[in-house]
Amino acid sequence: MKMTLTKDSRELKEPFIIARGPITEVGLLVVELEQDGIIGRGESCPQEFLGQSLSGEYDRLTQAQSRIEQGITRAELQELMPACSGRNALDCALWDLEAKTTGQSVWQISGLAEPAAPLEGDITVCIGDPEWMENKARSFTGFSLLKIKLNRELVMERMRAVRAGAPDADFIVDVNEDWTLAELERYAPQLKEIGVKMIEQPLKRGQDSGLIDYQSPLPLGADESCRDRDDLDFLVGRYDMINIKLDKTGGLTEALLLAKVAQAKGFGLMMGCMSASSLSMAPGFVVASLCKYRDLDGASMLIHDRTPSLRLEDGLIYPYDRALWG
Numbered sequence: 001m002k003m004t005l006t007k008d009s010r011e012l013k014e015p016f017i018i019a020r021g022p023i024t025e026v027g028l029l030v031v032e033l034e035q036d037g038i039i040g041r042g043e044s045c046p047q048e049f050l051g052q053s054l055s056g057e058y059d060r061l062t063q064a065q066s067r068i069e070q071g072i073t074r075a076e077l078q079e080l081m082p083a084c085s086g087r088n089a090l091d092c093a094l095w096d097l098e099a100k101t102t103g104q105s106v107w108q109i110s111g112l113a114e115p116a117a118p119l120e121g122d123i124t125v126c127i128g129d130p131e132w133m134e135n136k137a138r139s140f141t142g143f144s145l146l147k148i149k150l151n152r153e154l155v156m157e158r159m160r161a162v163r164a165g166a167p168d169a170d171f172i173v174d175v176n177e178d179w180t181l182a183e184l185e186r187y188a189p190q191l192k193e194i195g196v197k198m199i200e201q202p203l204k205r206g207q208d209s210g211l212i213d214y215q216s217p218l219p220l221g222a223d224e225s226c227r228d229r230d231d232l233d234f235l236v237g238r239y240d241m242i243n244i245k246l247d248k249t250g251g252l253t254e255a256l257l258l259a260k261v262a263q264a265k266g267f268g269l270m271m272g273c274m275s276a277s278s279l280s281m282a283p284g285f286v287v288a289s290l291c292k293y294r295d296l297d298g299a300s301m302l303i304h305d306r307t308p309s310l311r312l313e314d315g316l317i318y319p320y321d322r323a324l325w326g
Contacts, residue, residue, distance in 0.1 A: 001069050006030040010302045017127040019151040019178035026275045027054035031089040033097045040097025044089035044247050045274035057086035074253045083228045083250030091251025092283045099326050106326035118316035121294040122147045130161035137165030142314030147172045155187050159194050174200040177224055181210050192217045211238035229258050241268035252283045259290050273298040278310040282325035
């Protein structure tokens with residue numbers, strides 16, 4: 001087995017502003033595994049909030065290259081590396097390589113039923129002034145669910161503007177750890193009145209212990225507070241849903257295990273993504289088939305995506321082309 005690593009940089013169509021700040025460009029790590037002339041690919045988007053960087057994840061895989069090229073299974077990879085973006089790209093490449101080598105699809109290998117129709121998905125309205133957010137929401141015709149990014153400023157002004165722009169849509173609100181418990185208590189009842197269905201990660205990871213005593217009028221979703229299965233026991237009684245992202249779980253293998261255990265513990269499931277290309281969205285689509293909410297709009301934010309690409313249109317995420325992955 002031969003492993004090739006590539007650092008890729010992609011610009012966004014417009015600044016994507018969340019509580020942590022603006023994003024204008026993303027760095028992607030691409031792994032190619034070649035065996036007997038067959039190539040499997042995977043991609044990840046290292047995140048600073050996870051304590052990772054593109055160069056750091058590149059170096060992590062380079063240091064393990066000789067072991068990887070001896071031949072490694074997905075189960076062995078789980079033991080070789082902790083959950084990280086580098087492991088995600090490598091794990092997804094192993095899935096793709098196995099599918100191409102065996103002639104089976106990832107759906108067959110995983111034992112999951114491939115969706116017979118497109119999946120319903122959301123699209124994201126990032127932070128801006130209220131008028132801009134209203135116009136952005138209005139432009140997303142065909143989407144029945146919008147994910148609204150917020151911080152602690154102009155909360156209800158922005159939400160009223162978005163409601164004016166999308167009078168019939170349901171909303172998920174994503175705070176990216178920016179609120180205090182007092183702010184959550186203040187805004188949650190108002191958000192329920194305006195048609196919000198779930199609040200995602202209102203408090204900082206590690207500062208959300210107090211949610212055990214909070215009776216929320218809306219379901220709460222854990223994003224930054226849920227990385228892999230090790231977090232689930234703490235989340236019980238504090239959150240109602242988890243947001244699964246491959247760069248947090250360290251790959252599709254752990255993501256599927258996380259989904260299974262989380263469902264057994266009574267959590268609802270959401271599939272999320274980073275701003276990355278369709279090569280990252282395709283394995284996410286597999287997990288999305290198990291989820292209530294599906295947030296796979298990352299590739300739509302890029303000026304240049306890969307070809308073939310994952311199609312997101314009029315609120316629907318269409319099955320990926322196996323020429324892309326899996």
